[in-house]
Amino acid sequence: MTLSFAAALLGELRAHNPLVQCITNSVVTNFTANVVLAIGAAPAMTDIVGEAGPFARVAGGVLVNLGTPTPEQRLAMEEAVAAANESATPWVLDPVAIGALPIRTALAQKLAPQTPFAIRGNASEILALAGEGAGGKGVESTDSTEAAAPGAIALAQRLNTVVAVSGPEDFITDGIRVIRVANGDELLTKVTGGGCALGALIAAFAAVRGTNSPVEAVAAAHAVYGIAAEQAAAQAAGPGSFAVSLIDALSTLTPSAISSEQRIREYAA
Template identity: 55%
Template sequence: MLAKGCHAVDADQLRAARTALRDSAPLVHCLTNTVVQTLTANVLLAVGAAPAMVDAPEEAGEFAAVASAVLVNVGTVHARTAEAMRIAARAAGEVGTPWVLDPVAVGGLRFRTDLAGELVALRPTVVRGNASEVLALAGAGSGGRGVDSTATADDALAAAEELATRTGGVVAVSGEVDVVTDGTRTVRIGGGSVLLTRTTGAGCALGALVAAYVAATGDALGGAVAAHAHVALAAEIAADLADGPGTFAAQWLDALDALDGDALGEADVRTS
């Protein structure tokens, strides 16, 4: 049973989450878009998790049932992968495997928007997206400009709280300051770097990292917060060392790997 609504997200919890991830090495089943598969796999490996890219409908349910967590990312979805996503989400729900929905570019395109609506009805453990995607998924907006948000995380807070209440899970909204809510408590995570927005797949990889942390901790809110804090802190380290977006991507992977529990406990995390 995933923990919800029982404690604040504090430095001790963040440190424990980092240790739990390293110790448990969760297997994350990624049904994700073709643009980001390599970066997503490398991010999971860097933090100590294990990636698997299994997106055939014939295998998706079987694998989702044995994985530690599942990521469903609709970035380059088509009919065959959409069916695999439905199967995997249902299988995860049946056996209690935590799963994360990343509604990439939902709102502007009917096929993915309708699919995301079906997936929300299957009650994801965490929904992770930008503000425009969350607004559209909650029925409070029409989406952003492709994968780019035209709203801030705080603009989407009320929609995120409603969506979290509807699914019984957690909603994480990425932005200049990330916002994570379970419908009752709201956590804001500061930090990061603008270079994340110039690195293809950084947000999608974050969805996979959320899945890994939730699996490792058994805590939907705390795991989602730890993942966002890990990404933000590593981005700050990488930005200080990088000459631009190309070297940033490599430095970011190195920083994700090197960041330990003590460092994660220093993250800019505020609970309300």
């Protein structure tokens, strides 16, 4: 069987164990680190001024997640982004809950033009960043993926990046191509950090993408994560056991399982 690009990239990730720096919110650091370890990468949550930049220079990928942006983290994020760009380290922006909240919204608007490898969020967050929405209900989306699609494409074109909108079917675009990933399970929305951890996986796949295009690396992360979620949901009694099984499933996923279970469709934007 020929492996899909998602399957092949999972094999690359396992072979290279990329170092993934996560500057992320205090709610999900533990879960995110365990997701990164389970998939076969090496997490490091280096998020202080004076270390965030040096680490971004040696990391394979960097996640910048705005969930609980303390003053120290905000400065560390800017330091990491500048260093990542100087070192050609791909970095991912997750503009958690922007829209109504003023500090993170301003920070997201400042960081987004600084050539992120990808921006991921729910529909409300992407619409807010695209300047087309007022934001969601806290960290929850109040807009549909479909409603966010035009804004996502425009944002990807304007910023020359990949934009990924999480939803029942994920929508991923680089402004030219559109890849939709239908893998996943609604239980992901019942575990805190269900979306945030995906941002770290995107950074991990970015680190090993090789000659694959960025939009494929981002789609691969979504497919792998979504397939693991489906496997976990099949044996979960609720969101608690789902989160545990998700970590287990990520650690045992094989590239061939990805090829056979992925539900990926592609269109022109």
